[in-house]
Amino acid sequence: MTFFNFIVYVVIGVSAVLSYFVLANWAHDYLVGKFSKKNLQDSIFRPWIFMAPALIILLVYLIYPVSETIRLSFFDNYGREFTGVSNYVWALNDSDFRQSILNNFLWLIVVPTTCTFLGLTIATLADRVWWGVFAKTLIFMPMAISFVGASVIWKFVYEYRGAGNDQIGILNAIIVYFGGHPHAWIAIPFWNNFFLMVIMIWIQTGLAMVIFSAALRAIPEETLEAARIDGASEVRIFFYIIIPFLSETIVVIWTTITILVLKVFDIVLAMTNGQWGTEVLANLMFDWMFRGGGDSGRGSTIALFIMLGVIPIMIWNLRRFKMEQER
Amino acid sequence: MSEIVIKNLNKYYGKNHVIQDVSLNIDSQSFTVLVGPSGCGKSTILRMIAGLESINSGTISIDGNIVNDLSPKDRNIAMVFQSYALYPHMTVYNNMAFGLKLEKLTKDEIDSRVYDAAKILQIEELLQRKPKQLSGGQRQRVAIGRAITRKPKVFLFDEPLSNLDAALRVQMRVELAKLHDQLDATMIYVTHDQTEAMTMADKIVVLDQGKISQSGSPMDLYHNPKNLFVGGFIGSPKMNFIKTRILKKSSQSISIDLLGQKSFLLKKTGTNLKTGDEITLGIRPEHLKISKDLKNAWKGKVFVVEKLGSGTFLYLDKEGEPLVVETDGDSKIKVGDTINVAFNPDKCHVFNANKEVI
Numbered sequence: 001m002t003f004f005n006f007i008v009y010v011v012i013g014v015s016a017v018l019s020y021f022v023l024a025n026w027a028h029d030y031l032v033g034k035f036s037k038k039n040l041q042d043s044i045f046r047p048w049i050f051m052a053p054a055l056i057i058l059l060v061y062l063i064y065p066v067s068e069t070i071r072l073s074f075f076d077n078y079g080r081e082f083t084g085v086s087n088y089v090w091a092l093n094d095s096d097f098r099q100s101i102l103n104n105f106l107w108l109i110v111v112p113t114t115c116t117f118l119g120l121t122i123a124t125l126a127d128r129v130w131w132g133v134f135a136k137t138l139i140f141m142p143m144a145i146s147f148v149g150a151s152v153i154w155k156f157v158y159e160y161r162g163a164g165n166d167q168i169g170i171l172n173a174i175i176v177y178f179g180g181h182p183h184a185w186i187a188i189p190f191w192n193n194f195f196l197m198v199i200m201i202w203i204q205t206g207l208a209m210v211i212f213s214a215a216l217r218a219i220p221e222e223t224l225e226a227a228r229i230d231g232a233s234e235v236r237i238f239f240y241i242i243i244p245f246l247s248e249t250i251v252v253i254w255t256t257i258t259i260l261v262l263k264v265f266d267i268v269l270a271m272t273n274g275q276w277g278t279e280v281l282a283n284l285m286f287d288w289m290f291r292g293g294g295d296s297g298r299g300s301t302i303a304l305f306i307m308l309g310v311i312p313i314m315i316w317n318l319r320r321f322k323m324e325q326e327r
Numbered sequence: 328m329s330e331i332v333i334k335n336l337n338k339y340y341g342k343n344h345v346i347q348d349v350s351l352n353i354d355s356q357s358f359t360v361l362v363g364p365s366g367c368g369k370s371t372i373l374r375m376i377a378g379l380e381s382i383n384s385g386t387i388s389i390d391g392n393i394v395n396d397l398s399p400k401d402r403n404i405a406m407v408f409q410s411y412a413l414y415p416h417m418t419v420y421n422n423m424a425f426g427l428k429l430e431k432l433t434k435d436e437i438d439s440r441v442y443d444a445a446k447i448l449q450i451e452e453l454l455q456r457k458p459k460q461l462s463g464g465q466r467q468r469v470a471i472g473r474a475i476t477r478k479p480k481v482f483l484f485d486e487p488l489s490n491l492d493a494a495l496r497v498q499m500r501v502e503l504a505k506l507h508d509q510l511d512a513t514m515i516y517v518t519h520d521q522t523e524a525m526t527m528a529d530k531i532v533v534l535d536q537g538k539i540s541q542s543g544s545p546m547d548l549y550h551n552p553k554n555l556f557v558g559g560f561i562g563s564p565k566m567n568f569i570k571t572r573i574l575k576k577s578s579q580s581i582s583i584d585l586l587g588q589k590s591f592l593l594k595k596t597g598t599n600l601k602t603g604d605e606i607t608l609g610i611r612p613e614h615l616k617i618s619k620d621l622k623n624a625w626k627g628k629v630f631v632v633e634k635l636g637s638g639t640f641l642y643l644d645k646e647g648e649p650l651v652v653e654t655d656g657d658s659k660i661k662v663g664d665t666i667n668v669a670f671n672p673d674k675c676h677v678f679n680a681n682k683e684v685i
Binding site for chain 2 (some may be wrong): 220222223225226227228229230231232236240241244245247
């Protein structure tokens with residue numbers, strides 16, 4: 001029965017969209033033909049008919065939430081009373097918020113750089129060994145795992161049991177095997193941030209690697225041979241020829257991962273829930289917004305700070321994209 | 328001095344034996360052209376000389392030193408590629424200076440070498456541009472300039488003119504020949520275009536399926552092809568081939584069947600051929616004459632007339648490939664005419680069943 005319903009909904013949906021375009025187009029032709037002497041092909045209204053559904057969806061799901069978030073950030077916890085900038089003042093003085101900003105910064109510096117670096121290195125090296133394809137498959141696989149799933153896996157890796165007990169976490173097991181002492185890794189302030197970043201790097205390196213692999217293939221072999229004849233060593237070729245060739249790809253990968261990192265949430269929630277100094281903005285926002293009764297004012301304020309972080313990268317990306325188009 | 332000696336060179340790609348026991352001497356300061364159809368192994372040989380391709384057996388030596396195991400940069404060579412292979416992110420100046428910087432030359436030395444090369448190639452005003460702002464011909468000049476600045480013993484060219492349009496190709500051909508005179512360097516040039524080979528080479532090496540078919544001076548190859556392949560490859564339009572057989576053999580001459588119309592006497596002595604043997608008669612379009620003389624002549628019907636201004640090519644209907652005849656530019660012969668074509672017996676080549684000349 002559900003399957004039947006599903007089919008019905010699909011048919012209804014598709015035909016609704018189709019009839020919208022057909023009818024709107026027909027109405028447009030009829031009205032424009034009646035009131036204007038100009039050629040129908042030149043009509044300035046027609047593009048709007050076709051863009052309208054997308055614009056409406058954008059408006060409802062993007063513009064409205066943003067403006068509503070901005071509004072809520074100036075109101076109290078229930079969104080009823082106007083409180084001015086008090087939420088912002090609170091945020092800037094809140095130690096958790098400051099910690100989150102700092103941690104987000106740390107993530108921003110470490111994760112995109114490491115992913116890009118590892119992805120490029122692995123993509124380059126994997127092409128030179130016979131087991132490269134196998135290695136690439138292994139490195140790409142984490143891409144298929146969700147952040148929460150990956151966190152569960154790594155929770156086991158970092159698992160801690162008191163000294164003297166059997167260590168079920170592989171990291172502690174190895175350390176104990178070599179005569180060291182077990183540690184509760186995710187509870188060691190400051191360094192635990194890096195242990196969480198490892199998870200994101202583990203997942204995202206595959207993406208960087210695959211894109212770099214494709215980009216490397218696009219470099220003409222003759223250019224590399226010319227450099228070889230010119231007397232360049234393989235290392236020099238890598239830095240002076242290959243890297244400049246890949247500069248666009250590097251920027252794309254770096255920004256993609258940067259934006260992803262700005263929104264990091266699931267890993268922190270699943271691993272530490274922001275304890276032991278690992279709080280990040282997205283998790284803090286979630287905390288204020290939905291936990292302990294919820295405070296839509298403070299939650300919205302934090303959300304806006306995240307948006308503030310993403311916007312410059314977005315603008316830069318769009319500008320770069322436009323420049324590429326114009327070239 | 329930069330003589331190149333290749334001895335018993337072999338190369339396999341898997342089971343494919345792509346270079347089969349090639350031996351070749353390339354004189355110092357010569358312009359040698361390796362020519363052949365695609366897949367004949369000419370580029371592979373060049374790349375083996377450059378060190379970009381490994382050698383399965385045999386040796387390559389430059390100036391008496393075996394270079395088999397030397398990396399490209401230690402062979403003192405420069406190479407110009409068909410795709411130009413410029414570094415797209417560097418200016419023309421930096422493209423040309425890249426190798427020099429790696430050699431750790433002084434700034435002044437690099438400057439003077441780049442400007443000298445740019446002057447020779449007339450690309451001085453392009454030095455600050457990026458490759459993508461250049462036309463194909465300009466890019467090829469930069470690629471050549473990059474080779475010149477390094478002052479190598481040996482220049483290797485891998486079909487450098489193939490990506491240029493016809494007019495530019497002719498111009499660059501002349502300039503390359505001039506460059507060879509100016510630089511006094513050994514140049515090895517790979518092409519599939521027999522015109523380039525004929526016009527530029529001191530020595531042409533014709534390759535066919537991984538083997539040297541024949542090597543020698545352009546005129547030697549033109550006048551005395553050793554086999555059917557070289558006869559057909561050198562010269563444009565290509566040599567006419569007529570499959571026929573020996574009617575009668577005497578001690579001084581052989582008499583052959585001329586397209587079923589007439590018997591034809593050729594002075595050939597000391598051949599192993601017998602009466603009745605299958606042979607191929609080869610004659611170039613320029614060695615066929617339209618005349619009233621009926622001796623050693625053949626009558627045929629014209630079905631295509633190609634007027635080039637300087638000359639006219641007539642395509643005559645015969646069994647198999649048409650017979651091409653070159654005649655005057657202002658010839659009045661039209662499609663459909665039947666003409667009498669006289670064969671110059673001194674210019675005829677006879678190939679046996681093994682496709683070798685006799």
